[in-house]
Amino acid sequence: MHARWTGRDEGDMGHRGRHVTEVDAAVESRRRAVLDRPWTWLRQVHGTGVVVVEGPGAGAGQVADASVSTSPGAALAILTADCAPVALASPEGVLGAVHAGWRGLRAGVVEAAVAAMRRLGASEVVAALGPCLHAECCAFSPEDLDSVATRLGPSVRGRTREGGAALDIPAAVAAALEGAQARLVAASAQCTACGPGYFSHRARGDLERQALVVWR
Numbered sequence: 001m002h003a004r005w006t007g008r009d010e011g012d013m014g015h016r017g018r019h020v021t022e023v024d025a026a027v028e029s030r031r032r033a034v035l036d037r038p039w040t041w042l043r044q045v046h047g048t049g050v051v052v053v054e055g056p057g058a059g060a061g062q063v064a065d066a067s068v069s070t071s072p073g074a075a076l077a078i079l080t081a082d083c084a085p086v087a088l089a090s091p092e093g094v095l096g097a098v099h100a101g102w103r104g105l106r107a108g109v110v111e112a113a114v115a116a117m118r119r120l121g122a123s124e125v126v127a128a129l130g131p132c133l134h135a136e137c138c139a140f141s142p143e144d145l146d147s148v149a150t151r152l153g154p155s156v157r158g159r160t161r162e163g164g165a166a167l168d169i170p171a172a173v174a175a176a177l178e179g180a181q182a183r184l185v186a187a188s189a190q191c192t193a194c195g196p197g198y199f200s201h202r203a204r205g206d207l208e209r210q211a212l213v214v215w216r
């Protein structure tokens, strides 16, 4: 399994908005420079929908927040600017890619993707987490934080740099994976807000998106 997380240097990989059904030529060419295959990108809505990708480019533009595949030609793509991009793989060659923001994490998108992989024959599922918003930059309302902690446990409670209530997104991803009996084997130390080289909606209001792309 291969997984690649892009940053500012590779340019905007996003298709600007949930209602877009066509990717413009400049974006498509930047995507192809990263991986020269048709990408299965999703119209992400912070839900738990999982697309089963049957072949290269299949399912592109569907409304969902995760994709899974056994196809050797597939390129599973997720677009982010603070949410967590999670790559999944199994020894059987089943792949997954997940867009995990706080709403999706609370709703169970990670667990839904792992379950979809198991339906395709995955036994052991391993995961790698890319750059996302980290707790020090993720001030959060106590009510919303409580709702995530109720679902995923106390490890999701972090602190901002100033000591305020914060969501620890990497901890939330780890808790969701543990609940799905998947194993987190790699995690980026980079925060999209204060780390160099990433687009961040929270820190800078960036409209651009970095990509996770998973293939084999």
Ligand SMILES: [Zn+2]
Pocket (backbone or CB within 6 Å): 133, 134, 136, 137, 191, 192, 193, 194, 195
């Ligand atoms: Zn940060």
